[in-house]
Amino acid sequence: MTKQVGKRKVQSPNPTSTFHLSGLLRPLYFVLCTLASPLAALPAPAIGDSLLKHGFNSEASREFRSSLYHSDSGSLTAGLIRMKLGLSLGADNDLPTAAEELRAAGRLGLSEPAQTALAGFYARGRRYDLAEFEMSDLLVFTRDSTRRATLNSAIGWLRLQKGDIASAATSYELAGRPDVANAIGATKKGPHRSPTTAAILSSFIPGSGEIYAGHTATGLLGFAITAGSLAGAVWAAKADDWVSASIIVSTLFWRFYNGSRSNAVAFAEEFNAASRHRRVVELSNWVVEPDWFREADSLLGYGLKQDTVTPPSGE
DSSP: OEEEETTEEEEOOOHHHHHHHHHHHHHHHHHHHHHHHHHHHSOHHHHHHHHHHTTOHHHHHHHHHHHHTTSOTTSHHHHHHHHHHHHHHHHTTOHHHHHHHHHHHIIIIIHHHHHHHHHHHHHHTTOHHHHHHHHHHHHHTOOOHHHHHHHHHHHHHHHHHHTOHHHHHHHHHHTTOHHHHHHHHHSOOOOOOOHHHHHHHHHHSTTHHHHHTTOHHHHHHHHHHHHHHHHHHHHHHHTTOHHHHHHHIIIIIHHHHHHHHHHHHHHHHHHHHHHHHHHHHHTTTTOOOOOTTHHHHHHHTSOOOGGGOOOOTTO
8 A cells, every 4th residue: 555645655564464474473483382382391401311312412511501500519419410411521522521520420429430431431532541540540449349340351451452461461360350361461462663762773874763663665765865965965065055055954854864763753653553453453352342331321311322422533
């Protein structure tokens, strides 16, 4: 509808179109309210449990943080919420914060499931020393013989991953598993390369340490470049071209000389890690990774989604 206002024509709103628009939005509004009302009625821990169960870890941690404000800080309920918060943070690879929450849950009476889960997160991140510390701490305060055997088995597995074969065999002996200890002792010790020896070799003859650690091509290339750059620097010096000599020494010789030593140490450590891995593979029929989250899953009433528990990138 158009009205004349002075010299301008003003388009007035169409009451029919407004009616139809509100008629479309009103049912949609009621549908959204109906869908949202059950979620609004749920307490924050219940929403967090649902999110954690389905692998939405960061969203679950926010819900558990919110529910902490409405619980008694020293109660067992608060301990359970903190454990759930720690599990969601750990599954989201925020291990430092997860460790704080899981240890707080342990101080509120949930030490065994919380610390075992924390050890599991550390083990999945290949931080075996930290995982062993958590298990050893539980072992000190455990008197039950069955539980001590389980903890010793877990410690033995962790030590085996680190390559500490003798200590791993001892832990399995204490766990009442002489069969596993004998299998560990019977496996052939793999080859070993000393990082110190590799560094010394490359210090005297660049590239020789890398060859010693199993990287022949890299070692020969490093030797050729360092020897060639040194020969070039000597030739430039004999020609009284000291600028070129200094540039060759600083940009080529020293860089590849120091790089050869660094590579030799790194390659020796890689060689030893691969050797330990092969030995662990040989024992795979005897040694099984502990079920780190069994107690936590039993307490929660559902299983922590395992495909979300992954090592942090760059580890």
